[in-house]
Amino acid sequence: HAAIPWAIVRFILQSAIVHKERMAEIVTNTEYLGKLIVRCVAYEELYLVESKPCNYFSLKLAVEKLYLEILKFLVETAKQLNRTKLGSVLRAILEPEALREILQGIKFHEQQLAAELELAQRNVAQTSFAVTQTVVDHNHKQLTQLLDDLEKPIQRVVSDLQACYQSVQAKKRKNVLNWITNTEYEAPHHLALQGLLEDTGKWFFDRTEYKEWRSASASNTGEVPKDSWLTEEISIAGAGKTKLTCQVIKELHSANPNEVLCFFYCKRDGEASRRIPLTVLQAIIKQLSLRQPDGLPNEILNRYMVDQENCFPAGKSGVLRWEDCGTLLLSLLNMYPQTTIIIDALDELDLDYESKHRHLLLELLNDVILKCESLVKIFVASRDDQDIVMEFKKVPNLFIKATDNLKDIERYIIREFETDRRFSRLPWSPALKNIVYAELCKKANGMFQWVKLQLQFLVSMKVERDIRQKLGKAPKGLMAAYDQIYSLIESEEEYGREAAKCALMWVMCTAMPLTMEMLLEATRYATGSQDIISAEVLLELCRNLLTWDKSEKSNVVQFAHLSVKEYLIAGKWTEAEAHAIAAKSCLTVLISENGLPRTRYRNTTLLEYADSYWLEHVSEGCAGPSRQTFKQPLCDFLGNPALPSPSYRNWIRGGQQSRRVPIARIQYKLYEAHLSTPPNPIFLVAACDFLLEYTDETWPQWECFDLRSRNDRGESLLCIAAENGNSAVVTRLLTHDVVNLNVKGSFGDNPLLVAAYWGHAEI
Template sequence: MSVLLLEEVRQKRELCESRRWDVSFQGNTFRLSHIADKVIAWLERLKAIGDIAVNTDPIHAQLPWAWIRMLLQAATADRETMGSLLVGLDKVFYFIDLCKVYELLYPHDPEMEHAYLNLEATVIELYALILQFLLIAIRAYEGNRYTTISTAFCTLDCINDYNARFEAIVPRIDYAAQNCERCYSLLGRVSSTDQYKSLKRMLEDIERVKALENELRDANNRVQSIWLFLENEKRDDVLRWISNIPYEDHHTLARAGRTGGTGGWLYKQREFQDWQLSKDSMIFWLHGIPGAGKTKLVSRVVDEFLHAQGQKLVYFYCNRNEELRRKPKEILCNFVKQLSIADDQTVIHDSLLQIYDDRRQRGFLSKDLSLEESEALLTQLISTYPKTILVLDALDESEEGSRQGLINYLCRLVDQIQNLKIFISSRRDEVIASRLETNANVGIDATDNQDDIAKFVSQKIDEDEKKRANPISSELKHDIVRILLDKSQGMFQWAALQVTELLSLDLESDIRERLGCLPADLQYAYNEIYQRILGSTGSKFKIAARALQWVLCSEKPLTTDALVFLACQDPQTDTLITPYVDIQFILESCSSLLVMDSQQFCRPSHLSVNDYFENLWGIGICHANAAKICLTHLIVASSQLSQGCSKYSAMVDNFLPYATQHWFVHIRKYEHYIRNTGEKIDPRLSQLVERFLGRVGESGPAYRSWCERCEHLPGFPIEDLKPFSNPVLAVCRFGLHRVPLTWWEAERIDPKQTNKAANSLLVLTIFSENEHAVQKLLSLGEDVNRQLDGLLCSGTALGAAASTGNREIIKLLLSAGAQINQRHAGGIYGSALVASVANPEGRKAAQLLLDSGADINQELDCGIFGSALAAAATRGAGWYDNTSIHLLLRAGANVNQALTSGNYGSALAAAASTPISHETIKLLLASGADANQRLIWGKYGSALAAAAFGSPANISLLLDAGADVNQVLTSGLYGSALAAAAYSQTKYSVKLLLDAGANVNQKLTTGLYGSALAAAVAKKGADKEIVQLLLDAGADVNQKLASGLYSNILEAAQARTRPELYEMLLGAAIRKNQRNLEYISLEADEYKDRKSA
């Protein structure tokens, strides 16, 4: 029966969601679909333990499930009835689940007679009250079988009365259950261990779901703390969208090999205890030298907090070898992901779902969250938990250019939010130290982790004993531990390298000899290993060097198969080489400097390995060689296709995706390296790039094949590279300003070229955010104020720079003579200031532009926004970012400026048209925005008409602010707010406006439709329910239309509507106007003729 009930409740949930029904109960407003979610949650838990209950619980088994289903079927289209029933069932199923678990936890036992009988009596009393409650509904139903549940039951006051009686019994049940727990535990009479644990977890889960009631408040307030149950598929889509970084895998990797019992010294530190126990929000900073074991300590901290009750733990391990794990935006997005899901993974936070749905409705035009959006969302999510612990490992491995901003944000968090603890680990870094030393911090000194190192070395020796032919004597074991402990100076990595080296020796005499000549520190240890690799026979050094270089510079972790292939490739040849070694050969050649993790990825054994070889070889050499292999790969792939192959060979196919996405990344990093070191460009790399690209005026086949492959890459800026016949577009778009060498040295690149979207080479270079490349284009004589007139272009170079938010490039352009208030002749912005506030990344440059003299109320000639304030209101609207709006208002933005370009007509209309803009609308209204301003430009004509395309909540806000529901509009496509809502096909918005007094037959003087009903039926795929809603409100089907594309309603319906809807309107017209049957008959005959034709 629970399966049938689940299906019935799900259907009711869909009905409540489609009608956006709310209900007020006990002084709070709840969304009915959310109450239905809770009922579904109770039934799912009921189902999970149902078989056990039915076999052991005759009272429960005889509950009238069929009657409950009948009640659900009877509650149909009435909000009050549905609200009463769902709120009641929420209570009923909660108590049934609670009693059910108690009965299974504490079965009858003669030795516990008194405790058991007390629990049994209170459970029976609660069941009796549940039956009384259901009996009222059943009698009401029986008394009015052919309508709906009668009004005798349909009052929340009745439920409120029963709820009070329910709640009075609950403390007595809890007391009786706690008494049983004590008695049964004392005598060891609990159920089987597994069953007992499962039931206790179920009890905790029931209480957690019950606690959601405290969060389901004010359904129309979209910035609240609401948890939603989602279908698995959608939940997974949302979570993948926010972050794909497998943080749990990284924790598993970090804790792998951690010696048991190590790290305990940290918990004894006074600073750590102060941080942990303080009621104030605090940052704790763990710092130490390379190789001190910081990440292992962090993994111990994560494990310690992972299952602690009453707090939410989120964690992240930075890694400079993986691009995504270096970027602050990705770090914060991953924190958002962890905070957005409950610990049992079944519910997701509503605030994340809102922004996901908003992006989805807009077609993911802005795919990812910006850094600022991530910060704002993270701040809100942390505030929803009673206590949050945020752990960030290896802060020094985050992106250097944006690290300071990340630190500043974390410091602001602890200033703004209560009950937040942040744990950060890093090397000792001056920038980090300058900001974090004032917080609680502990440095790992040589004496702190001595016990940990001793345990680690002893464990390694013990593990080695099992496979050693001649066991190591106790005396030698003691000497190994003592000497390594003495010489390690707190460096775990040094100790790990030396114990591995020692245990590779068979004879005790050799081990003692080695103990007498250990390297002084990590640098000497790596020197020793490298010299050994250098002296290897055969191909070992060559293979080891290539493998290490690839692992150092790869843009993504390399699998064992990938590394085997790459280590066999020679960057100085033009062919691909079939692999001739295996992974074991590579690992042995690298002599413990490379390891293979549990996921079959190869990585350096420690970050200090990266440091050593970057200093030895220079990271630029690694990137240059990687770029050569990628380019050779792409050229060979193109050659295979040109020779008529239907598909690539397996050898080419496996590495092709990496080469496609990263060849230019390696070149750009190489260029950065040689700019800093002053080294000359690798001539072979420059020649390979030119061979791949083709000629300046005409691309080569390899480049065109690459472009075609990139068309299928999500998020790739492929439109910027069209037409594919011009390879200079890619050179500029990716900021390559040193290669191809001959192109730049001979000044063969014409800066006046544009791409298909009319963006200039200078604009494309600005998009690369490489200020040196921008300077190169300017040096070729490009006009910094050149106007671009493409529909989707950036307008000017300064507009492009403002959209990226790159302050250094903006300063460079201004110093080169860029006009701060130049009005654009084409493109989507209209001005540089608009370009800044219209883009999440661009907003950080808004203050710089204002300081440089940008006109905040400038009238614009083009663009989709019309003003800077309108751009900020629509692109930054919602709970997640009103910073730009505050900035513009403080700087003097006219909140009622009448706009003469763009889609909106005013800033308030721009905000109202955006679904999740409630806080923005409130802010603009509080700043003096006129809810009844007549607009002279744009699609809507008024803010209220624009809100019809935003959300019902936006309409409510404007109505509360005095918006005239029947205002006569003089511009826009719709003529009235009701017509706009009807065309938008939003039933709840139409009903809201009708309830507020909208005249359903208002004669419209502007717009395309002439009346609200015409607008509803003229929409392709018109919603029959909306049409019926308007007809029920008195819409006149025979109304003559004074404006718009159609002369009457039926003409509008003929043009766009489904046949069945047209017939419905025709029937309504006949009923409405029996006196004009001749006209109606003529219309019907014409319709039949067209239908038969």
């Protein structure tokens, strides 16, 4: 009775190893046959071309038979390699002796050839009584040349294999680096270098605290060395903190180009990842990994292989988790005798991102310094936010006063006078420049941004008397300067005013940096006008509150300074209002283009941006009364469960076809819960509670829908609502008898267990 079960067990065990054994056998024997072919070619040259021994025909027949057996082996090998893995395993199990029988035939004919060769050699030796040293030398040269000729194809194959290997390694390296993070850390530094004045921050480098930090050595006290940290705290907005940090990086690199230096520029507006504490750690780890001359460190590769075995999506970025960062960072820092870490704008990190408060970043770095065997120095530039001040009480702190950077401001004004051609025209006489210079230096109060705004404001005037009058009434403080600029925006004609406001709101809430082409298109959709305006006109309408980086690598539009965004949020619009404008634009472009099949994910057009982020803007825009702004476009885009709109159907089909992980946070959270065949917006409403109020007025009663339908993952509406904490939809579904409380989802759990697992106690 055990025979059949044991046969099955034996088959399974054989299938696990037989494929590898067969492949190893092919590789070994192919090498052996290659050498045998080379020998046969030499025999042909010696005995079948140059001379003809008495057994010429039998020798030729022996060579041909050996070639025939070799060809049989190669044909069988080709068949083996062309089969599927399952086919190869079955073939190896059912016919285990197929290759071996051919190999035995090869060895038999090899022995036959050896006997014929021995006879031919004796015959040649007896008949060639006139063999001289010259003939021997000639034969030797021929054989040497033959071997060289045979070697050339081998070298070519080796070269091709090396190129193939290097290509595979380069692809793997790219995947590993992308797994750490794909957030750009060098571009912000190059951007900060633009317009950096010579000798900027010289006063800073002369400070005692900085000199002590630079000269600090390792401590063996078991505590974090006091001089490992240096913080630069600035209470004034627009004081040139980033430029000063940039100069510190430049100074450290020029002093010792071989020093291990890692840096990161945090930024609250623009690219979302640059305000996440985890991204800072990932960027530092990436830079340390790239410092290794022999390739990526084994610690990184091993961690990557572990995550790969756990089946994370291929090519997905930012998979390196917080809990792994501390261990990896410590091991990487120990590879170098000294490392310097520089973090700019720490205050612009999110206070709380997925329970990873920014103070945990400082605690982790502090812990790493304590455990690290090598010297680690950290420089942090930040505003004096209360939580940051408390964290840095015990470390050296350089608090920058308003008068500290006066020399830098003076040099900046002089440079603008010399390089901006507008200051070389009337009415800008040397005397007027001296007056403006003295007045701006007097009122700057350490604010670079204020000086920059005043120069831009004054240079646009045409009469000297107006310049002198405005200079005497220059606004005090950065916020007052923004009030002055915003009043100029309000004085524009209707469309120009609306275009400027919509552009500012888009930049305020965008989920990723926008190119100028995307911003111009978004502004047209937001204002509802088809009039085309140029990039230069839009920047002029915004009165230089926006800047355009025209470099090929960046080409993005952003606020001239973080304080611009703070000013707008504090007194002009809420973020919910800005998101409502963006949601309206996204939905309008999706409707006009009938949705977007996601064939690629470059996000280089507004249509592609809207495909990824419309739901996120709708979610954020629901927070205030401005949600009515996008109500009609949203209802038009969704349609209803009985008749979804063509745009919605195309959007869903695009999500089904795309193999990429969704970019937007909400779509990632949904994890395909909204995807269904055929497309039905009721699944999206079940997952997103903020959409329910928009559908109540336009959708018929829910009894008209098939409430027992399931999405592409096999989940019911009740399971989806329970998983996403959508209590309003759960309540509504429970009023219908057709809804089964115990229906199981794709993982075998009923809605109650799903709600419990995700912590939705009210459900």
